[in-house]
Amino acid sequence: MTIENVSVNKSFAGWQKQYSHFAKTVNCNMRFAIYLPPQASSGQKVPVLYWLSGLTCTDENFMQKSAAQRIAAELGMAIVAPDTSPRGEGVADDESYDLGQGAGFYVNANQSPWDRHYHMYDYVVHELPELIESMFPVSDKRAIAGHSMGGHGALTIGMLNPERYCSMSAFSPISNPMTCPWGQKAFTAYLGKDKATWRNHDASELMREAKQFVPAKVDQGAADNFLLEQLKPDALLAAANVSGYPLEYQLHDGYDHSYYFISSFIEQHLCFHATHLNG
Numbered sequence: 001m002t003i004e005n006v007s008v009n010k011s012f013a014g015w016q017k018q019y020s021h022f023a024k025t026v027n028c029n030m031r032f033a034i035y036l037p038p039q040a041s042s043g044q045k046v047p048v049l050y051w052l053s054g055l056t057c058t059d060e061n062f063m064q065k066s067a068a069q070r071i072a073a074e075l076g077m078a079i080v081a082p083d084t085s086p087r088g089e090g091v092a093d094d095e096s097y098d099l100g101q102g103a104g105f106y107v108n109a110n111q112s113p114w115d116r117h118y119h120m121y122d123y124v125v126h127e128l129p130e131l132i133e134s135m136f137p138v139s140d141k142r143a144i145a146g147h148s149m150g151g152h153g154a155l156t157i158g159m160l161n162p163e164r165y166c167s168m169s170a171f172s173p174i175s176n177p178m179t180c181p182w183g184q185k186a187f188t189a190y191l192g193k194d195k196a197t198w199r200n201h202d203a204s205e206l207m208r209e210a211k212q213f214v215p216a217k218v219d220q221g222a223a224d225n226f227l228l229e230q231l232k233p234d235a236l237l238a239a240a241n242v243s244g245y246p247l248e249y250q251l252h253d254g255y256d257h258s259y260y261f262i263s264s265f266i267e268q269h270l271c272f273h274a275t276h277l278n279g
Ligand SMILES: N[C@@H](CCC(=O)N[C@@H](CSC=O)C(=O)NCC(=O)O)C(=O)O
Pocket: 053, 054, 055, 056, 057, 061, 065, 097, 147, 148, 149, 150, 257, 258, 259
C-alpha cells in the first residue's frame, strides 16, 4: 500500500498531515487528513476518532475550522477526516451541491452511474481504518463523529457496526434522511427506489430497532436554518424513546449550522469519546 504525503504542519506539539492514496473500494485517488497528537511521537499507540464532514466539504473543513487539535493533543487522540466523496474527472458528478462529488452520503451506491465509485460506506468502515492502523501509530480503538451529512454517516455507521466503534457522536445530523429532501434525493440516486435499502441507512430507523447501544451524543443548534426541513432531530428522539437508546441529546439556543457551532462544543465531543475509547 502506498500513500503520498501532501502536507505537514506542526500543531499543539503534534502533527497535522494530509495524504493521498489509491482506494480500491471507490476506485480512485482519495485524500484524507490526520491529526497525530504528541503522544503518537513517543511510541504510544493512540485511539482514533474518525470525523465525517458534511455536504460540500473536503478533508480540510474540520481540521481548519473545528479547533479540535488542542483538545486532541491533550487527550492523546488521533483524528482522521476523509473526503466526503470520490472525486476526479472520471467520477460521476451532478451540478447541484447535494449530489455527486462532495456529497457521497456514506453509502455504497448500487445505481448507475454512481455505482462505479460511490462506495463511501466501504471506504470509511473498512479500507480507511485498515490503512490508518497499518501506517500510523494508532490502536484499533475507534470512535466516529460527524456533522450534518457526516452526522448521518457517523450515526448510521456506528449503529451498523457496534463491534467496531467505542462511541459515536454528531452535530446537527440528517437524522431521518428517508423523509427529508437531501436524503430522498441522494438515496434515490445512489440506492434506487427500494425503501428497504434506505431504511438501513437512516439513523432514526436504526435507532428505533437498536438492540446494542453504542454510546451516542448529539448536539443541535436551535437557530439552524436546516433544522425542520432537513435534520429532523425529533424523529431521532422519538426513535430513541421506542428502543430505550441512551442518547445524550442537547439543543443549544442561538447556534446555527456552521463550524462556529461545532468549534463551540467540539471539546465536549472529544471528551465524550475519550471516556469511551479509554474505558
Ligand atoms: N448551500 C450551502 C450548503 C452547504 C453547507 O451548508 N454545508 C455544510 C454541511 S451541510 C450538510 O451536510 C458545511 O459543513 N459546509 C462547509 C463549511 O465549512 O461550513 C453551500 O453550498 O455552502
